[in-house]
Amino acid sequence: MFDVHKIREDFPILKRTVNGKPLVYFDNAATSQTPQVVIDTIVDYYSNYNANIHRGVHTLSQEATDAYETARKKIQHHFNAKHTHEIILTSGTTHSINIVATGFTNFLSKGDEIIVSALEHHSNIVPWQMLCERTGAILKVIPMNEEGELLMNVYDQLLSDKTKLVFTNHISNALGTINAIEEIIEKAHKVGAAVLIDGAQSCPHIKPDVQALDVDFYVVSAHKLCGPTGVGMLYGKEEWLNKLPPYQGGGEMIDQVTFEKTTYAGLPHKFEAGTPNICGGIAFGAALDYMNTIGFDNIATYENELLEYGTKRLLEIEGLKIYGTSKNKTSVISFNLENIHPYDVGTIVDKLGIAVRTGHHCAQPIMDFYKIPGTIRASFSFYNTKEEIDVLVEAVKKAKMMLS
Incomplete structure (x- = not known):
């Protein structure tokens, strides 16, 4: 059975804090985190x-x-x-x-x-x-x-x-x-x-x-x-x-x-x-x-749940726009707050322990198409939780209040 809390125990970095807050890692589209079994493989090679x-x-x-x-x-x-x-x-x-x-x-x-x-x-x-x-x-x-x-x-x-x-x-x-x-x-x-x-x-x-x-x-x-x-x-x-x-x-x-x-x-x-x-x-x-071992069918099903939940929660924030609304998409949400630069939002949510990516994501022609400087990108993996999405939503609300 898919147990996200048990899976999270496989990733040592998820136990750390950032700026005094529990790490919420939503930059998986850039680099995913590494489970202990892979870390052990690396150590074993160089050790033996x-x-x-x-x-x-x-x-x-x-x-x-x-x-x-x-x-x-x-x-x-x-x-x-x-x-x-x-x-x-x-x-x-x-x-x-x-x-x-x-x-x-x-x-x-x-x-x-x-x-x-x-x-x-x-x-x-x-x-x-x-x-x-x-x-x-x-x-x-x-x-x-x-x-x-x-x-x-x-x-x-x-x-x-x-x-x-x-x-x-x-x-x-x-x-x-x-x-x-x-x-x-x-x-x-x-x-x-x-x-x-x-x-x-x-x-x-x-x-x-x-x-x-x-x-x-x-x-x-x-x-x-x-x-x-x-x-x-x-x-x-x-x-x-x-x-x-x-x-x-x-x-x-x-x-x-x-x-x-x-x-x-x-x-x-x-x-x-x-x-x-x-x-x-x-x-x-x-x-x-x-x-x-986790199973890619299990991963796809769970990440789709995160995508749907994250989309619903973020759209509750007035003035938030999501870019990329295809019905056929994976667990990536790119968004902006009206009249607020994405970099400023990213800086504030980082202070709250949340890792998101801001900028053009090495896809500048897409940003040019939308006539924007970039987006805030939250990308979810199978070790993320809905509770972490709730933390992100509250952080974005706080950023909006501070920057408006």
Whole structure:
């Protein structure tokens, strides 16, 4: 049975105070908190078998290699990739996107078109703009409406035989909108385009099946999934990963090196130059184990309750406006108080022990669409409670009283 109070005992940071108040952590869309079992995994690695991987015959190296590759298999099974070597371990979502964006430099010509959505994080905008600058390709954007939903009829019009790549997030980090990626992928494939989905915000809430989605690339960061920072995943279909050139040169990604010519290793090592974040990869696997023990169906059901409750309570505050009102969204509420800057509200609620994010959330085009400087974003996880939402509501009321 899902017992949030028992789950909270797994997270040591939730016991601390901030500014003399019990911590209320509502910045989960930026970074989730880490359960003790993942912390213990990190400590165990550095305490007992810290060594480089794939290169040593000694016992510690073999133990570290086994643990790292076991984690890769866990990630493969979690996302239902067909092959373990389709899982490339990276430093995170941004790194993963840049591997693909750089690799496609060789495949695009002047006048080719690539499509992104208006709901993107900067990490799924800037690399493609850089790709267009290198190749002469044209960047087109699927627009959004006031509810924070993509205009799919316009997407249909943007697609053509010139479309080579389509990129969108699964869930908007700024608004919580869940995009219709199944439809986006299917329609892109009909015109021969490849698709990359940014899953950084979706994977804490749902369990994507990359084979069922038939997606070409899917990218994730572990720190959104109760794992450590500095590690993530690039999933790519085998045929695409074989086509892409290496992103970096160095150790591990080679087959043979001479001063005349170098040949490259096979997948996944072709994209994993240098010593990786070994401990991070192992802890990524431990975090997935933990979340699967909780159960993603349980997580989705409970977080939807928090979303509904939080939306209802916050809208009780006069002059509060929520941005992102799609019927299909996850547990993110972005809001503002009338005539009050979001930064000022965030500063006051922090004094009351509440962590929310303020600003444009690395999604400045969304804020430009709404003609606002940013929002206050409360993002809920499965270890949050309705009582914490009540604390937030009272804090926002106090901020409004002080700032009006």
